[in-house]
Amino acid sequence: MPVFDYDPPDRFVAGAVGQPGARAFFLQARGQGRITTVALEKFQVAVLADRLDELLDEVLRRSGGRAPVPAMAPAELADVGPLDLPLDEDFRVGTMALAWDPETAQVIIEAQEASEDDEDDEEDEPPLDDRPEPAVLRVRISAAAARAFSRRALEVVAAGRPPCPLCGRPLDSEGHICVRLNGHHPGGLSA
Numbered sequence: 001m002p003v004f005d006y007d008p009p010d011r012f013v014a015g016a017v018g019q020p021g022a023r024a025f026f027l028q029a030r031g032q033g034r035i036t037t038v039a040l041e042k043f044q045v046a047v048l049a050d051r052l053d054e055l056l057d058e059v060l061r062r063s064g065g066r067a068p069v070p071a072m073a074p075a076e077l078a079d080v081g082p083l084d085l086p087l088d089e090d091f092r093v094g095t096m097a098l099a100w101d102p103e104t105a106q107v108i109i110e111a112q113e114a115s116e117d118d119e120d121d122e123e124d125e126p127p128l129d130d131r132p133e134p135a136v137l138r139v140r141i142s143a144a145a146a147r148a149f150s151r152r153a154l155e156v157v158a159a160g161r162p163p164c165p166l167c168g169r170p171l172d173s174e175g176h177i178c179v180r181l182n183g184h185h186p187g188g189l190s191a
Contacts, residue, residue: 001132001133001134001135001136002135002136003135003136003138004029004036004090004135004136004137004138005138006029006031006032006036006137006138006139006140007138007139007140008031008106008139008140008141008142008145009029009030009031009139009141010030010031010032011028011029011030011031011079011084012027012028012029012030012109012139012141012145012149013027013028013079013081013083013149013152013153014026014027014028014045014048014049014149014152014153014156015028015082015083015156016042016156016159016160017083017087020159020160020161020170021160021161021170021172023042023160024039025039025040025041025042025044025045025156026038026039026040026083026087026089027040027045027048027093027111027137028083028084029137029139030084035084035088036090036137037083037084037087037088037089037090038089038090038091038092038093038111038113038137039089039091039092039093040092040093040111042157042160044093044096045153045156045157046153046154046157047096048096048098048109048150048153049149049150049151049153049154049157050150050154051098052098052107052109052146052147052149052150053147053150055098055100055107055146056069056107056143056146056147059100059143067105067143068105068142068143069143069144069147070143070144070147072147073144073147073148073150073151074144074147074148077144077145077147077148078148078151078152079148079152080152090135090137091113091114091134091135092113092114093111093112093113093114093137094112094113094114094115094134095111095112095114096109096110096111096112097109097110097112098110101140104140105142105143106140106141106142106143107140107141107142107143107145107146108138108139108140109137109138109139109140109141109146110136110137110138110139111136111137112134112135112136113134113135113136114134115134164176164178164180166178166180166181167179167180
């Protein structure tokens with residue numbers, strides 16, 4: 001099982017490439033002269049950012065405010081730069097895990113490679129014992145860096161197509177058939 005370990009990375013960010021509606025999302029860690037880039041879905045980026053904030057809020061709450069966790073992302077840690085090039089995908093993320101290490105006051109983020117178990121195509125699969133172990137990206141960052149990561153990740157997700165005010169699904173430039181309107185225009189029905 002290849003483990004891409006960064007403790008801590010020089011840079012850890014979420015980013016997207018492409019036009020809204022056709023973007024590819026990535027996590028990227030850089031440090032010690034190497035870069036690891038993993039692909040994931042937009043919703044995974046959003047969930048990771050939300051869960052990071054929830055984890056940090058819980059650590060702060062349980063410590064009675066004594067834990068070294070900022071309530072908001074420090075402005076000096078904002079990273080608005082593009083993803084590092086070349087953009088070589090090391091693997092596609094299946095599952096992710098978060099943890100708080102109280103000894104080092106760091107957040108641990110693990111992104112594990114999607115396995116065949118994550119996919120529906122189970123024909124011609126090798127026996128469980130013959131499957132290679134999935135790759136893992138493991139990153140240890142400070143609470144402040146985690147807040148900054150979360151903020152950027154949420155901005156990356158929000159930079160896509162605007163949501164429909166009624167159903168929340170993305171609006172396309174070609175139009176949108178809203179399930180909440182049952183295909184009808186607002187105000188199109190009269191009593």
